Amino acid sequence: MEFLQYLSPATQFVLFSALKIFAVFGVVMTAVAYAVLVERKVSAWIQNRVGPNRTAPFFINYLPVIGPFLVRLGIFQPMADGLKFLLKEDFTPNYVRKVYFWIAPAITVIPALMTVAVIPFGSTLGTEKMVIADLNVGILYTFGIVSLGVYGIVLAGYGSNSKYPFLGSIRSSAQMISYEIAMGMSVIPIFLLAGSLNLGDIIRYQAEHGWMILKQPVAFVIFLIAAFAETNRLPFDLPESESELVGGYHTEYSSMKFALFFLGEYANMIASSAMMVTLFCGGWTLPFVTALSTPSSSILIGLLHIGVFFAKMALFMILFIWVRWMLPRFRYDQLMDIGWRRFIPAALINIVVTALVVAFLHD
Amino acid sequence: MVFFKYSLQDPKLHLPQAGYEAKVKKMDSQLNQYLPVLMLLLVTSGFAVSTLIISVAAGKLGRRTKTKDIPYECGMLPEGEGNSRMSVKFYLVALLFVLFDIEVVFMYPWAVTYKKLLETDATLALGGMLSFMFILLVGYVYALKKRAFDWKS
Numbered sequence: 001m002e003f004l005q006y007l008s009p010a011t012q013f014v015l016f017s018a019l020k021i022f023a024v025f026g027v028v029m030t031a032v033a034y035a036v037l038v039e040r041k042v043s044a045w046i047q048n049r050v051g052p053n054r055t056a057p058f059f060i061n062y063l064p065v066i067g068p069f070l071v072r073l074g075i076f077q078p079m080a081d082g083l084k085f086l087l088k089e090d091f092t093p094n095y096v097r098k099v100y101f102w103i104a105p106a107i108t109v110i111p112a113l114m115t116v117a118v119i120p121f122g123s124t125l126g127t128e129k130m131v132i133a134d135l136n137v138g139i140l141y142t143f144g145i146v147s148l149g150v151y152g153i154v155l156a157g158y159g160s161n162s163k164y165p166f167l168g169s170i171r172s173s174a175q176m177i178s179y180e181i182a183m184g185m186s187v188i189p190i191f192l193l194a195g196s197l198n199l200g201d202i203i204r205y206q207a208e209h210g211w212m213i214l215k216q217p218v219a220f221v222i223f224l225i226a227a228f229a230e231t232n233r234l235p236f237d238l239p240e241s242e243s244e245l246v247g248g249y250h251t252e253y254s255s256m257k258f259a260l261f262f263l264g265e266y267a268n269m270i271a272s273s274a275m276m277v278t279l280f281c282g283g284w285t286l287p288f289v290t291a292l293s294t295p296s297s298s299i300l301i302g303l304l305h306i307g308v309f310f311a312k313m314a315l316f317m318i319l320f321i322w323v324r325w326m327l328p329r330f331r332y333d334q335l336m337d338i339g340w341r342r343f344i345p346a347a348l349i350n351i352v353v354t355a356l357v358v359a360f361l362h363d
Numbered sequence: 364m365v366f367f368k369y370s371l372q373d374p375k376l377h378l379p380q381a382g383y384e385a386k387v388k389k390m391d392s393q394l395n396q397y398l399p400v401l402m403l404l405l406v407t408s409g410f411a412v413s414t415l416i417i418s419v420a421a422g423k424l425g426r427r428t429k430t431k432d433i434p435y436e437c438g439m440l441p442e443g444e445g446n447s448r449m450s451v452k453f454y455l456v457a458l459l460f461v462l463f464d465i466e467v468v469f470m471y472p473w474a475v476t477y478k479k480l481l482e483t484d485a486t487l488a489l490g491g492m493l494s495f496m497f498i499l500l501v502g503y504v505y506a507l508k509k510r511a512f513d514w515k516s
Contacts, residue, residue, distance in 0.1 A: 017399040021406055089425035090418045094432045095445065106411035113407040117400050133399040140471060141400075161445035162434035174453050177460040184467040191474035251435055256418030260411060333514035336456075340512040344463070344503070348496060351470070359481055359489050 020132050024116055032266040033078035039321045041074060046325045052077040085259040093252060100159030105253065105260035108152030111145045112267035118142055119274045120200050122284050122306035123295035130284075130306060131200065138198040142275060143184055146230065149268065150176050153239065153249050156261070160252040168248025171332065172239030176230055178339040183226035185347035186219045189354035190279055203283035207293040213280040218350045220280045222343050227272040229339070231265060234324035241329060273316035277309060284309040455511055466499050 007015070037052065044051030052074035060067040060076075070076070092101065118138050122130030135141050150173050157169020190212055191197060194205040206212055213220045229236040240248030250261045277283060284305040285293040291301055292308060330338070425431075434441045473480075473492050480488035506512065 013395070014398070014402075017402055021399065021403050025403075025406055025410075086414075086418055086421050088418075088422055090422040091425060091427075091431060093434070094427075095434060102415070106408065106415065109411050110404070110407045113410070114400070114403055117403050132403060133396055135396050135400075136393075158446065160434075163436060163441065163445060163447060166446050166449075170449050170453055174456045177464075178456060181460065181463045181467060184464065185470070188467075188470050188474045191471065192477050195475060195478045197471070197475055246435065246437065255422055256414050260414065336512060336514045340459075341507070348500070351474075352493065352496065355477065355489060355492065358477065359485060 016128050017132065020128075020130075024121070024132060025113070028113065028116060028267060028270060031270055032263055033082065035266050035269065035317055035321075036081070036262075037074055037078050038318070039324070040077075042318070042321050043325045046322075055080045082259075085256050088255040090255040090257070096161050096252065097159045100155045101252075102159075102257075104152050104156035104159055105257045105264075106152075107155060108149060108264040109260045109267065111148040111152070112264040112271065115142050115145050115268075115271035116274060117145075118199055119271075119278055120203060120283060121274070121309050122302060124297070125299060125302040125306075126297070129200075130302070134198070134200060136196075136198050138196075138200075138202075139187065139275075139279070140197055142271075143180070146268075146271070147177075147180060149264070152261075152264065156249040156253070160249070162252050164245045164247070164251045165249045168239045168241075168245045168251070172232060172249060175232075175236060175238060175335060175339075178336060179226040179229035179236075179343075182222055182339055182343035182347055183230065185344065185351065186222035186226065187279060188347075188351050189216050189219050192351070192354050192358055199278050199283070203278060203285060206282045207285040207287075211280065211282045211287070216280070216350070216354070218346060220276075222347055222350075223276065223280070225338075226343065227276065228320070228323065229335070231268045231272055231320075233269070233320055235327045235330055236335060237324075237329060238332060238335060269317060269320050270313070273313045273320065274309075276316055277312045281312055452514065459506060459511060462502065463499075466495075469495070 041051040043049075053072050055074065055076045056067075056071045057076055057079075060071055063070075092098065117132045118135050118141050120129070120131040120134075124130060133141075153169050153172045153176075155169075157165045157167075157172075160166065190202060193209075193212070193215065194202045196202065196205075202212075209215075228234075232239050238248075239245075240250065245251070250258055253261065282293075286308055287293065292304065295305075296302065434445060470492070473488075477488055
C-alpha cells in the first residue's frame with residue numbers, strides 16, 4: 001500500500017471509487033443470483049416441494065460429503081441459469097418496434113443497479129467511507145433514479161407492439177407512479193427528525209436517538225407496502241400477473257433480454273431492502289453495543305459493520321420472498337384505492353403530526 | 364480533490380469578486396461527489412450493453428419461422444392493433460401524479476431545514492407548510508369528490 005501515497009488525491013479518489021463500485025456491483029450481482037435461488041427454495045418449502053436440487057458441475061464427484069450437500073441446496077443452480085440465459089436463442093420478432101424493444105431491458109436494469117450508489121453499506125474501512133457516492137442530496141437521488149425504472153417498463157410494453165405487454169406496462173406505470181407519491185411522502189417525517197437528506201446523517205441520528213421504525217411506525221408501514229408496489233412484487237404484481245397477462249410487459253422477450261428484466265426486478269428488491277435498512281432500521285449500527293454503532297478505524301469492526309448491514313438486508317429480502325408466496329394478488333381498483341385514498345392521506349397526517357410534535361418538543 | 368483546478372490556476376482568468384475562488388472550490392467539491400455516480404453509470408450501462416451483445420453472439424441460432432413472428436396471445440390469432448386504446452383513467456393518474464409529486468418535492472427542502480427554521484421563526488416554519496398542505500388537501504378532496512380515484516365503475 002506504499003505506492004498509494006505517491007498518487008495524487010484525485011487519482012486515489014478515482015481508484016477507491018472504482019474499487020468500491022466493482023465490489024458493490026459484484027456483490028449485488030451475486031445477491032441477485034442467489035436471491036432467485038432463495039426464492040425458489042423458499043417457495044418450494046412453503047408449497048411442500050423440494051426446489052432445485054440436482055444441478056451439479058463435473059467436479060462435484062471429487063468432493064465426498066460436502067459436494068452432494070451443496071448440490072441438494074442448489075448452490076450451482078444460479079450459474080447454470082445464467083449460462084442458459086446467455087445461450088438461449090435471442091429472438092427479435094418482426095412486428096416489434098426494434099429500437100425500443102432493444103433498449104427497454106437496458107433502461108430497466110441500469111436504474112435498478114444505480115440506486116445502490118448512495119447507500120452506506122458499512123461505516124468505514126480504514127479511512128475510506130463505505131458508500132459509493134456520499135451525496136448530500138442522498139435519498140433524493142435514489143427517488144429520482146428509481147422513477148426512471150418506469151421508462152423501461154413503458155418502453156417494453158410499447159416496443160413489443162402486442163396486447164399483453166401493452167396492458168402490463170400501462171398497469172405497471174400507473175401503479176408505480178401512484179405509489180411513488182405515497183413513498184415520497186412517507187419518508188418526509190424522517191427528514192423532519194434527522195434534518196438531513198444524507199443517508200449517513202440519518203444513520204448517525206438513529207444511532208444516537210433510536211431506530212426510526214420505533215419512532216415512525218406509520219411511515220415504515222407505508223414505505224414497506226409502497227416498496228412492494230414499486231418492485232412489482234406479489235400483492236401488487238398486476239403488471240405481470242401470470243394468470244391474466246401471461247408475463248405482462250416481458251411476454252415477448254427471450255434470452256438475455258428477459259434475464260435483464262428479471263435482474264432489474266431483483267436488484268430493485270435489494271435496493272429497497274437496503275433503503276429500508278438505512279432509513280428505518282439503523283443501517284450498519286446495532287443498538288446497545290458501542291463498538292457496533294460508531295465508526296471505527298479498525299478493519300475488523302469495519303467488516304463487522306458491513307456484515308450487520310447485509311444481515312439486516314437479507315432479513316428484508318426474505319420478507320419480500322415470504323410475502324410473495326403467502327398473499328394473493330389485489331384487484332386493480334383495490335390497488336388504486338390503497339395507494340390514493342388510504343396511503344396519501346395517512347402519509348400527510350403523519351407529516352403534520354410529526355411536524356407538530358417536533359415543534360412542541362423543540363422549545 | 365479538485366478536478367477542475369486548471370480554471371483556477373489560469374493566470375489569464377479574471378477573478379471578479381473576493382471569495383470567488385472559495386466559491387468555485389466548493390462547487391467543485393459538490394460536483395466531485397457525482398464522479399462515482401458517473402463511473403457507476405458507465406459500469407452498469409457497459410454491463411447491460413455487453414450482456415445484450417454477448418447474448419446475440421453466443422445465443423443459439425434459431426430459424427425464423429412464421430409462427431414465431433406472431434404476437435403471443437395464448438394460441439389465439441391476434442386481431443387488431445398491437446397497442447390498443449386504453450382507459451382515459453390512466454391519463455388522469457398520470458396528471459394527478461405530476462401534481463402531487465411536485466408538491467412532495469416542495470416538502471423535501473422544508474423538512475430538511477425544519478428544525479433550523481423553528482429556532483428563527485416557528486410560526487412561519489409550521490404555519491407556512493400547514494397552509495401549503497391545506498391548499499394541497501383542497502385539490503385532493505376535489506379529485507376525490509370527482510371520483511378520480513374510483514376505478515370500480
